[in-house]
Amino acid sequence: MDEKMVSLRINNIPVTVPAGTTVLEAARSAGFNIPSLCFLKDVNEIGACRICVVEVKGAKSLVASCVYPVAEGMEVFTNTERVRKSRQLTLELILSNHRMDCLTCARNSECELRQLASDLGIDAVRYASDNMYPQIEDSAPHLVRDNSKCVLCRRCTAVCRATQEVGVIGCNDRGFATHIGCAFDRDLNEVDCVSCGQCIVACPTGALSEKDDTGKVLAALADPKKHVVVGPAPSIRVTLGECFGMPIGTNVEGKMVTALRRLGFDKVFDVDTAADFTIMEEGTEFLSRLNGGGKLPLITSCSPGWIRYMEQHAPDMISNVSTCRSPQQMFGALVKTYYAETMGIDPDDIFVVSIMPCTAKKYEVRREEQRLPNGCMPVDVSLTTRELGRMITQAGMLFDHLPDGEFDEMLGISTGAAAIFGASGGVMEAALRTVVEELTGGDMAPMEYHEVRGMEGVKEASYELPGRTVRVCVASGLHNVKLVLDGIRDGSLHYDFVEFMACPGGCINGGGQPIQHADVRNFTDIKALRAAALYKQDEGMEYRRSHKNPVVQTVYHSYLGEPGGHKAHELLHCTYIKQKRYRV
Amino acid sequence: MPNCKTVVPYRGTPEQEERLRQVIAEHKGQPGATMPVLQAAQEIFGYLPEEVQIMVAEGLDIPLSEVYGVASFYAQFTLNPKGKYQISICLGTACYVKGAAAILNAVEQKLGIVPGTITPDGKFSLDSCRCVGACGLAPVMMINNDVYGRLTPDQVGPILDMYK
Numbered sequence: 187m188d189e190k191m192v193s194l195r196i197n198n199i200p201v202t203v204p205a206g207t208t209v210l211e212a213a214r215s216a217g218f219n220i221p222s223l224c225f226l227k228d229v230n231e232i233g234a235c236r237i238c239v240v241e242v243k244g245a246k247s248l249v250a251s252c253v254y255p256v257a258e259g260m261e262v263f264t265n266t267e268r269v270r271k272s273r274q275l276t277l278e279l280i281l282s283n284h285r286m287d288c289l290t291c292a293r294n295s296e297c298e299l300r301q302l303a304s305d306l307g308i309d310a311v312r313y314a315s316d317n318m319y320p321q322i323e324d325s326a327p328h329l330v331r332d333n334s335k336c337v338l339c340r341r342c343t344a345v346c347r348a349t350q351e352v353g354v355i356g357c358n359d360r361g362f363a364t365h366i367g368c369a370f371d372r373d374l375n376e377v378d379c380v381s382c383g384q385c386i387v388a389c390p391t392g393a394l395s396e397k398d399d400t401g402k403v404l405a406a407l408a409d410p411k412k413h414v415v416v417g418p419a420p421s422i423r424v425t426l427g428e429c430f431g432m433p434i435g436t437n438v439e440g441k442m443v444t445a446l447r448r449l450g451f452d453k454v455f456d457v458d459t460a461a462d463f464t465i466m467e468e469g470t471e472f473l474s475r476l477n478g479g480g481k482l483p484l485i486t487s488c489s490p491g492w493i494r495y496m497e498q499h500a501p502d503m504i505s506n507v508s509t510c511r512s513p514q515q516m517f518g519a520l521v522k523t524y525y526a527e528t529m530g531i532d533p534d535d536i537f538v539v540s541i542m543p544c545t546a547k548k549y550e551v552r553r554e555e556q557r558l559p560n561g562c563m564p565v566d567v568s569l570t571t572r573e574l575g576r577m578i579t580q581a582g583m584l585f586d587h588l589p590d591g592e593f594d595e596m597l598g599i600s601t602g603a604a605a606i607f608g609a610s611g612g613v614m615e616a617a618l619r620t621v622v623e624e625l626t627g628g629d630m631a632p633m634e635y636h637e638v639r640g641m642e643g644v645k646e647a648s649y650e651l652p653g654r655t656v657r658v659c660v661a662s663g664l665h666n667v668k669l670v671l672d673g674i675r676d677g678s679l680h681y682d683f684v685e686f687m688a689c690p691g692g693c694i695n696g697g698g699q700p701i702q703h704a705d706v707r708n709f710t711d712i713k714a715l716r717a718a719a720l721y722k723q724d725e726g727m728e729y730r731r732s733h734k735n736p737v738v739q740t741v742y743h744s745y746l747g748e749p750g751g752h753k754a755h756e757l758l759h760c761t762y763i764k765q766k767r768y769r770v
Numbered sequence: 771m772p773n774c775k776t777v778v779p780y781r782g783t784p785e786q787e788e789r790l791r792q793v794i795a796e797h798k799g800q801p802g803a804t805m806p807v808l809q810a811a812q813e814i815f816g817y818l819p820e821e822v823q824i825m826v827a828e829g830l831d832i833p834l835s836e837v838y839g840v841a842s843f844y845a846q847f848t849l850n851p852k853g854k855y856q857i858s859i860c861l862g863t864a865c866y867v868k869g870a871a872a873i874l875n876a877v878e879q880k881l882g883i884v885p886g887t888i889t890p891d892g893k894f895s896l897d898s899c900r901c902v903g904a905c906g907l908a909p910v911m912m913i914n915n916d917v918y919g920r921l922t923p924d925q926v927g928p929i930l931d932m933y934k
Binding site: 343347352353354355356358359360368369370371377768770 | 837
C-alpha cells in the first residue's frame with residue numbers, strides 16, 4: 187500500500203497518520219479522546235455541534251476535529267483552557283434546550299448526552315429552561331419520538347436519508363423553531379417510513395426509542411389462561427450480552443434461554459428453527475423458478491423493513507420477491523398450528539412473543555395479510571433485544587450468573603444455516619447449502635460460501651452448477667439495496683437469487699439491537715464482531731444444513747407435507763401489496 | 771407554527787402542472803436544484819402546497835422531507851395561498867407601541883387563523899408586515915388596498931364583516 191503519511195503533534199506528542207485522517211482520529215492514535223456528539227462515522231460528518239473543537243496552532247478559531255483533516259507539521263491542542271471553556275459553554279447551551287428527566291428517561295444511564303455532561307465536568311446548567319414539556323409522537327407501531335430531548339445532531343436524519351435512502355425525517359423550520367419531523371409535520375405512520383429503527387440506534391439521547399411492549403408481555407405472563415411461548419431471532423444470542431456489559435460479540439445463547447425460562451414463559455422455542463423452514467420453502471421456491479422458468483431473480487423476504495420499502499418504493503418488484511413469510515412469522519404460524527394441534531391447545535389461548543433485533547417486526551406482526559387460516563395472528567408481541575434486556579434486569583436476574591439452558595426441542599432444534607441468518611449474506615449462504623446440494627445431488631456440495639460473507643454493502647458471486655451458472659447478490663442497507671434494484675431494472679445487473687436486508691450488515695445491526703455509543707461505533711466495527719460470533723456458532727453446530735434439521739424433517743413428514751405444498755403455502759407464505767408513499 | 775399545512779383544497783391546473791414539469795426537467799440532476807425549482811413552483815402556483823412539493827420531490831428524485839425542509843426554512847416560501855382578501859397587520863415600531871399586538875390578536879380571534887395562514891373558505895389570509903409608511907395612523911391594518919388606521923380591537927369585527 188502506497189499511502190501518503192502525515193506527521194503532526196497532538197498535545198506535543200508526535201504522531202504519523204495517513205493523509206486524510208481527521209484530527210479526531212489522529213488524536214485517538216496518540217491516546218487522546220476528543221469528546222463528540224453529532225459525529226457518527228460514515229453517517230453524519232458535518233461538524234455542527236462544536237463539542238469536538240480543538241486548538242490548531244495558527245488557526246484563527248477553534249476547529250471541529252471530527253471533520254478537520256490533518257496536515258504536515260500541524261500542532262493540535264485538545265485540552266487547553268480555551269477548548270474546555272468552549273466545549274462546556276456549547277454543551278450548557280445544548281442542555282438548556284433539553285428536557286432533563288434523566289431518571290425516568292428511556293435512555294437513562296445509556297445516554298450519550300448525559301455521559302458527555304459528566305465527561306466535560308458540567309456541574310450546573312445556568313440557562314436551564316423551566317417550561318419543557320414532552321413532545322411525544324408515537325403514531326407508528328415501532329417508535330416514540332420526544333423532540334423535547336432532541337439536540338438536533340441530525341444523526342437520525344442522516345442515517346434515514348443517506349444510509350437507508352428513505353429520507354422520511356428531516357429538519358423542519360429554522361432558528362429556535364427547528365425540529366426533526368416528517369414533511370408537513372405529518373405523523374410517522376402517515377409517511378413511507380420503513381420502520382427499520384436505524385434512527386433509534388443512531389440517536390445519542392432519549393429523543394428516539396422503540397415503543398416499549400414489555401408491559402403486554404408481562405400481562406400475558408401473569409394471565410393463568412394464557413400459554414405464553416417465546417422465540418428469539420438468530421442474532422439475539424450474540425447481542426443480548428451487551429445489555430449487561432459483556433464484550434461485543436459474546437454468544438450468550440444458554441444464559442438467554444435460562445433467562446427466558448425464569449421470566450415464566452411456558453415454552454422457550456427458537457426462531458432459528460423457523461429459519462430452517464424458511465430455507466426449505468425459499469429454497470424450493472428458488473429451484474422451482476430456476477427449473478420451471480419462473481421470474482428471476484428471486485429476492486428474499488426475511489427483512490420486513492425491506493418488504494415495506496419494496497411495497498412503497500419498488501412495487502414493480504413484487505413478483506420477484508419470495509412469498510415466504512419471515513422467520514418470525516413462520517415461527518408464530520408453526521406455534522399456533524402445528525404445536526397447538528399436536529399439544530391439543532386452543533391457538534386462541536397461545537400468546538406468542540418473538541425477540542427480534544428489529545423494530546420493523548413490531549410493524550410486521552400487525553399486518554393483516556399475515557393472519558392464519560385459523561384466524562390467529564402468528565405473533566402477538568415482538569420485543570427488541572433492548573426490551574428483553576430490560577425485562578431481565580427488572581426481574582432481578584444476575585445475567586452473568588445464569589446457568590446455560592436448552593431450548594424446548596419441539597421447535598427448538600436448529601442448524602448452523604439458521605444461526606447465520608443474523609448476518610448479511612447468511613440467508614443466502616444457508617439457502618446455497620441446501621440448494622447446491624440439491625442441484626449437485628450429493629454430499630460433495632460445499633458447506634461454506636465465503637464470497638457472500640463480510641460487511642461490504644454489496645456482495646456478488648456466481649457458482650457453476652450442473653447445467654447452469656447461478657449468480658447471486660447480497661445487499662444490506664437500503665441505499666445499497668436501491669443501487670442493486672436500479673441495476674436489475676436497467677438490465678446492467680443479472681442475478682438469479684438476491685438477498686436484501688434493510689439494515690446495514692443485516693440483523694446483527696438491526697434497529698432493535700443494543701445501542702452502542704458513537705465513540706464505540708466510530709472506532710469499532712460492531713457489525714463484524716457480532717457477525718463473527720454467529721459464524722463461530724455455525725462451525726460448532728451438529729447440523730449445518732437446514733434440511734438436515736430433525737425438527738424440519740418431522741414437521742414436514744407428519745404435518746406440512748411437501749415443502750412448497752398446499753399446507754406449507756397456507757401457513758408459511760403470504761402476499762404483498764403496493765402501498766402509497768404519500769397520503770394526499 | 772405559522773407556516774403549517776394549508777386548509778385550502780389544492781386547485782392546481784394541468785397547465786400549471788405542465789409548467790412545473792418543464793422547470794423540473796430543466797434542473798434535474800443539477801446540484802442545488804431544489805431552490806430554483808421551488809422558487810419557480812411558487813411563481814406558478816402562488817404558494818407551495820403538499821401536492822406541489824410532492825411533484826418537486828418525485829421530479830427531482832429527492833425525499834419529500836428534504837423539499838419541505840427547504841420550503842419551511844426560507845421565509846420567501848409560503849405553504850398557504852393568499853386569500854380573496856389579504857389582511858396585513860403592521861407590527862412596525864410605531865404601530866406596535868400603539869397596540870398592534872391587540873389588533874392582530876383580535877383578527878386571529880375573529881377568523882381563527884394565525885399569520886401566514888388562510889381561512890378554510892379561502893376568503894381571508896393573514897400576514898404581519900413591517901411599516902406601511904402610515905405611522906401617523908398607527909396602529910394600521912390593510913385589507914387588500916384598503917387602509918384602516920387608529921384602530922382599536924373592538925373595530926376589527928365590524929370591519930371584517932364588511933368583506934363578503
